[in-house]
Amino acid sequence: MNGVHDMGGMQGFGSVEPEKNEPVFHHPWEGRVFAMVWAIGAWRKWNIDASRHSRERIPPAEYLSMSYYEKWFTGLVNLLVERSIVTRAEIESGKPAHGSSKATPPMTPKEILESVAKRANTKRDIPVPPRFRAGQRVRARNINPVGHTRLPRYARGKSGTVDRDYGVFVFPDSNAQFLGENPQHVYAVRFSARELWGEQARPQDSVYLAMWDDYLEPA
Amino acid sequence: MALRVKSLESLLIEKGLIDRTALDALIDAYEHKIGPRNGARVVARAWVDAAYKRRLMTDPDNAIAELGFGGQQGEHMVVVENTPAVHNLVVCTLCSCYPWAVLGLPPVWYKSAPYRSRSVIDPRGVLREFGLEISEDVEVRVWDSTSEVRYLVLPERPAGTESLSEAELEALVTRNAMIGVAKVLPQRAEAAR
Numbered sequence: 001m002n003g004v005h006d007m008g009g010m011q012g013f014g015s016v017e018p019e020k021n022e023p024v025f026h027h028p029w030e031g032r033v034f035a036m037v038w039a040i041g042a043w044r045k046w047n048i049d050a051s052r053h054s055r056e057r058i059p060p061a062e063y064l065s066m067s068y069y070e071k072w073f074t075g076l077v078n079l080l081v082e083r084s085i086v087t088r089a090e091i092e093s094g095k096p097a098h099g100s101s102k103a104t105p106p107m108t109p110k111e112i113l114e115s116v117a118k119r120a121n122t123k124r125d126i127p128v129p130p131r132f133r134a135g136q137r138v139r140a141r142n143i144n145p146v147g148h149t150r151l152p153r154y155a156r157g158k159s160g161t162v163d164r165d166y167g168v169f170v171f172p173d174s175n176a177q178f179l180g181e182n183p184q185h186v187y188a189v190r191f192s193a194r195e196l197w198g199e200q201a202r203p204q205d206s207v208y209l210a211m212w213d214d215y216l217e218p219a
Numbered sequence: 220m221a222l223r224v225k226s227l228e229s230l231l232i233e234k235g236l237i238d239r240t241a242l243d244a245l246i247d248a249y250e251h252k253i254g255p256r257n258g259a260r261v262v263a264r265a266w267v268d269a270a271y272k273r274r275l276m277t278d279p280d281n282a283i284a285e286l287g288f289g290g291q292q293g294e295h296m297v298v299v300e301n302t303p304a305v306h307n308l309v310v311c312t313l314c315s316c317y318p319w320a321v322l323g324l325p326p327v328w329y330k331s332a333p334y335r336s337r338s339v340i341d342p343r344g345v346l347r348e349f350g351l352e353i354s355e356d357v358e359v360r361v362w363d364s365t366s367e368v369r370y371l372v373l374p375e376r377p378a379g380t381e382s383l384s385e386a387e388l389e390a391l392v393t394r395n396a397m398i399g400v401a402k403v404l405p406q407r408a409e410a411a412r
Binding site for chain 1: 328364
């Protein structure tokens with residue numbers, strides 16, 4: 001979707017402001033949100049693409065005014081309700097609905113901690129033929145889906161060169177909507193900065209984007 | 220916010236959906252165990268061991284696993300090397316993808332609108348704000364983390380560090396240098412993480 005999360009190339013946000021000796025979490029609640037998102041993920045009621053899309057769907061003005069973990073919290077609540085894990089009434093009251101049964105977490109705390117070191121599963125070792133090869137000229141398609149996509153606006157319609165093939169991965173656009181994994185090749189594609197931004201850019205500079213087969217056409 | 224989060228946490232625990240001790244363990248892992256010192260070990264090893272560096276560039280996941288790192292948000296690593304001719308910079312314009320397994324959780328500025336919006340259109344201006352002036356003859360490559368591939372910048376080993384041990388080199392490597400917004404200095408200028 002053409003949301004405000006798709007920020008590449010936007011102007012007017014001001015300067016980057018690093019913080020000295022920054023803590024991992026600025027408030028204890030941030031850590032709780034981070035860990036809750038992880039722990040509830042063990043139920044496999046959604047996937048990482050759906051999770052990203054839940055944050056992208058936060059209305060633009062709210063999105064821009066929220067901190068990172070406020071967005072995580074909002075996205076989590078939306079998914080919990082949408083996937084019928086909790087009801088809006090339960091969120092509001094903070095109490096389980098009367099008569100609802102108590103579940104057992106699908107993973108023990110030990111297993112959840114072990115999952116930190118495990119590889120999440122978005123790569124698929126299956127023989128899908130690549131549509132493009134390293135060195136080939138390609139163009140990013142001009143698509144404007146209302147759902148989730150990982151093809152940023154600033155690259156659409158632009159031409160680049162395939163740098164390398166990363167292998168076969170789940171396709172976020174369909175996976176985020178629970179419409180299937182549609183595994184396909186992902187490539188690093190080099191776009192020259194001039195192609196993306198015009199004469200103001202330095203001729204030798206470039207931006208590399210990871211692009212799925214369905215985002216590309218031959219140039 | 221704290222109250223709303225607490226209320227959600229108790230609801231999820233009461234419904235038996237999550238376990239409080241699991242949350243504590245996850246927070247502890249990212250506050251104390253998984254952070255940029257992991258990445259610094261990888262970089263220092265690559266600087267002192269040419270064979271390791273070759274493995275790191277060609278088979279990064281296994282090379283990083285050799286040092287005991289890997290896992291969530293670092294499953295499919297690509298290492299990009301800074302040289303006198305090429306400077307690499309990592310961003311995620313669409314959200315805040317970051318190589319957790321080697322750098323821990325990202326700092327606020329990395330997740331901020333200014334960094335996400337400007338890194339791709341004005342990388343040299345962003346780097347200048349970090350005090351890094353990239354010479355005009357150097358090529359700047361920006362890596363926008365749009366897929367599950369995560370990038371680690373292998374910074375240049377600073378001149379005059381030939382006599383340093385691997386552990387001493389490791390102490391010079393900063394998080395910012397592994398994102399590409401800083402160079403590694405021959406002496407650690409400050410206790411910035």
